[in-house]
Amino acid sequence: MRDLYRALRPLIFRLDPETAHNLAFWLGERACSWPRLPEPEHAPSLRRTAFGLDFPTPLGLAAGLDKGATLLPLWKSLGFGHVEIGTVTPRPQPGNPKPRLFRFPQAGLILNRMGFNSEGAEAVAARLRRRPAGLVVGGNLGKNKETPEALALDDYRAAYRLIAPGVDYIALNVSSPNTPGLRNLQAPAALEPLLAGMLDLRKEMGLERQPLLLKLAPDLAPEDLDAIVEVAAASGISGLIATNTTLDRGVVPEPLRTAVESKGAGGLSGVPLKAKARDVRKRILAALNGRLPLVACGGLGSAEDVRGALNDGAALAQIYSALIFEGPEFVRQIHVGLLERN
Ligand SMILES: Cc1cc2nc3c(=O)[nH]c(=O)nc-3n(C[C@H](O)[C@H](O)[C@H](O)COP(=O)(O)O)c2cc1C
Numbered sequence: 001m002r003d004l005y006r007a008l009r010p011l012i013f014r015l016d017p018e019t020a021h022n023l024a025f026w027l028g029e030r031a032c033s034w035p036r037l038p039e040p041e042h043a044p045s046l047r048r049t050a051f052g053l054d055f056p057t058p059l060g061l062a063a064g065l066d067k068g069a070t071l072l073p074l075w076k077s078l079g080f081g082h083v084e085i086g087t088v089t090p091r092p093q094p095g096n097p098k099p100r101l102f103r104f105p106q107a108g109l110i111l112n113r114m115g116f117n118s119e120g121a122e123a124v125a126a127r128l129r130r131r132p133a134g135l136v137v138g139g140n141l142g143k144n145k146e147t148p149e150a151l152a153l154d155d156y157r158a159a160y161r162l163i164a165p166g167v168d169y170i171a172l173n174v175s176s177p178n179t180p181g182l183r184n185l186q187a188p189a190a191l192e193p194l195l196a197g198m199l200d201l202r203k204e205m206g207l208e209r210q211p212l213l214l215k216l217a218p219d220l221a222p223e224d225l226d227a228i229v230e231v232a233a234a235s236g237i238s239g240l241i242a243t244n245t246t247l248d249r250g251v252v253p254e255p256l257r258t259a260v261e262s263k264g265a266g267g268l269s270g271v272p273l274k275a276k277a278r279d280v281r282k283r284i285l286a287a288l289n290g291r292l293p294l295v296a297c298g299g300l301g302s303a304e305d306v307r308g309a310l311n312d313g314a315a316l317a318q319i320y321s322a323l324i325f326e327g328p329e330f331v332r333q334i335h336v337g338l339l340e341r342n
Pocket residue numbers: 062063064065067086087101110112114116140173176215243244245268269270271273297298299300318319320321322
């Protein structure tokens with residue numbers, strides 16, 4: 001399967017990015033039905049425990065690639081210890097008009113304005129009933145585009161009811177830049193009732209022991225980050241994920257600025273996000289002072305980066321863009337690198 005991907009990569013990179021994505025998923029679905037997908041054995045030294053869950057390795061797949069939980073056996077086979085599915089919205093929605101996904105391989109950069117294309121929570125929940133054992137699965141939740149900000153909690157709760165019973169942890173996504181108003185939910189005045197409402201529902205459903213995480217944007221001012229950390233730590237949620245994509249065009253290397261600008265709106269991820277996401281994580285970790293675990297995400301593109309994030313104090317690490325540019329073999333390479341200096 002890996003050789004097949006390697007052989008196809010030049011072709012895939014010549015295709016329109018969303019067509020390439022669909023082709024990769026089509027192949028991935030075929031791979032998932034192979035009777036003998038390889039099962040990587042992780043070294044015991046890679047094991048981690050975070051928010052009460054055991055992870056075979058700290059490395060996970062970030063939200064947004066497998067929005068519908070269609071390729072779980074494949075991610076497990078590639079060596080990921082956890083996969084965050086979603087973002088799932090309560091009702092199905094198509095997302096933004098195409099084109100909405102752009103790659104800049106020379107800079108390891110992705111620009112996306114997918115806008116939560118989602119099959120809806122019911123369809124995804126049905127698929128989760130057939131999830132493989134031995135892989136930690138998180139469910140990343142969002143609101144439908146047409147739902148007014150004031151009713152966002154209803155959407156998160158509706159999605160939670162369907163998704164939570166099928167996953168190991170839940171992540172509330174209040175940080176995607178591609179759903180108008182979504183990031184406003186990070187403001188303490190909006191965040192407090194949102195978290196309280198979700199924790200109430202968690203209790204109501206008897207899922208008190210299931211971790212509830214919050215995923216944050218990299219574009220928050222340091223003082224705002226501090227305030228958000230206080231709300232999160234006081235609320236009783238289980239952890240934070242930082243970061244989502246950035247709206248900041250200042251991270252784009254100069255020679256590419258015009259090209260990126262010409263593609264229009266959207267969030268940036270990959271190598272150019274690395275420094276910004278790391279700064280944000282360091283600020284969060286300092287403010288948290290050990291009160292909650294943090295999952296590192298954003299611009300992690302090597303074993304060094306992952307080790308750096310873990311050394312900074314993150315409990316786990318997630319990747320997305322680097323997997324697109326480096327291919328499936330990259331997961332194994334990161335593990336080799338992590339073990340070399342473990
Ligand atoms: C095409 C694309 C779609 C994404 N969709 C989601 C999403 O639905 N929900 C979410 O929380 N994050 C989403 N993300 C953000 C990633 O989970 C991650 O936070 C971000 O890409 C930074 O990590 P990276 O630099 O390793 O890619 C998406 C990222 C990309 C590139």
